[in-house]
Amino acid sequence: MAIVIIRQDGKTDMWKEALLAADPNLPVFGYHDDHDPKGIKMALVWKHPKGSLANYSNLMCIASNGAGVDFIFEDEDRPKHLPITRIVDTYLAADMSEHVLALILANLKHLEHYKVDQFNKIWKPLQYLRIADVRVGILGLGTLGQVLANDLVRFGFQVQGWSSSRKSVEKVKSFAGPDELSDFLASTKILVCLLPLTDRTSDILNKELFEQLPKGAYIINVARGGHLVDKDLLELLDSGHLSGAALDVFHQEPLNQEHPFWEHPKVHMTPHYASVSDTDSVVPQILENYRRLENGDSLINLVSKTKGY
Numbered sequence: 001m002a003i004v005i006i007r008q009d010g011k012t013d014m015w016k017e018a019l020l021a022a023d024p025n026l027p028v029f030g031y032h033d034d035h036d037p038k039g040i041k042m043a044l045v046w047k048h049p050k051g052s053l054a055n056y057s058n059l060m061c062i063a064s065n066g067a068g069v070d071f072i073f074e075d076e077d078r079p080k081h082l083p084i085t086r087i088v089d090t091y092l093a094a095d096m097s098e099h100v101l102a103l104i105l106a107n108l109k110h111l112e113h114y115k116v117d118q119f120n121k122i123w124k125p126l127q128y129l130r131i132a133d134v135r136v137g138i139l140g141l142g143t144l145g146q147v148l149a150n151d152l153v154r155f156g157f158q159v160q161g162w163s164s165s166r167k168s169v170e171k172v173k174s175f176a177g178p179d180e181l182s183d184f185l186a187s188t189k190i191l192v193c194l195l196p197l198t199d200r201t202s203d204i205l206n207k208e209l210f211e212q213l214p215k216g217a218y219i220i221n222v223a224r225g226g227h228l229v230d231k232d233l234l235e236l237l238d239s240g241h242l243s244g245a246a247l248d249v250f251h252q253e254p255l256n257q258e259h260p261f262w263e264h265p266k267v268h269m270t271p272h273y274a275s276v277s278d279t280d281s282v283v284p285q286i287l288e289n290y291r292r293l294e295n296g297d298s299l300i301n302l303v304s305k306t307k308g309y
């Protein structure tokens, strides 16, 4: 019984070392290491090459190495009967929240704008917004969304969230389902997307949705590039309906050099780094599930295959 790590971002050895540091006897292999595919029971994956999981005939579990699992569902050749798990981690949620808070505060105080003015030696104070006057709307009130919502409330923002089912988060107005989306959007000044990427949420950040936001709304997408219709965002930024957008995730990563986002003055880009799984914090839950597989116990952090998250 062994674990294989399948990822293509140069971090395989880092994860292998972290797992071995926690349990030096753990049979763990990188996808490119010499190993017997028949002995592999758990695959720890992050954007694995499609089809690679089909090599493992005795696999018992597909474990996402991050919070998202969209890339697993996109692999049509995966063994579809297997349970899928994901990472649920306090650092992952806290890091995401800190990233979004930093973006929102920078936006309220026009920090990006002043950096450009500084380069151009322009001295021109703008009117700024106060936290108490700003309503932030979070699309997706799951684990990450709820931590962000609580932090925003603590900071003094007005906060509301939209999700498929109604959620109860103190001081956060909860909107649920397609019927309540328009009301949610109409009162949102800063829109944060933290939805899981599924068939139902793909392309949700589109022209029709943007047009329901008040003029001057600001978009933050820290979920997946697949949520956003890029050309619709560009159109609404250029028309002046949206004041700007902060994007951490893209359809193609790294984003291709020709993409208009790179040079767009109203787009603030970061390289999918808002929240990255921390080895020390995450290794125990991977080992926990590995032990549970060994003992035939039910797994933690299971993904619902019907919901897709």
Ligand code: GLV
Residues within 6 Å of the ligand: 065, 066, 067, 068, 069, 275, 276, 277
């Ligand atoms: C990051 O994007 C994750 O899904 O953990």
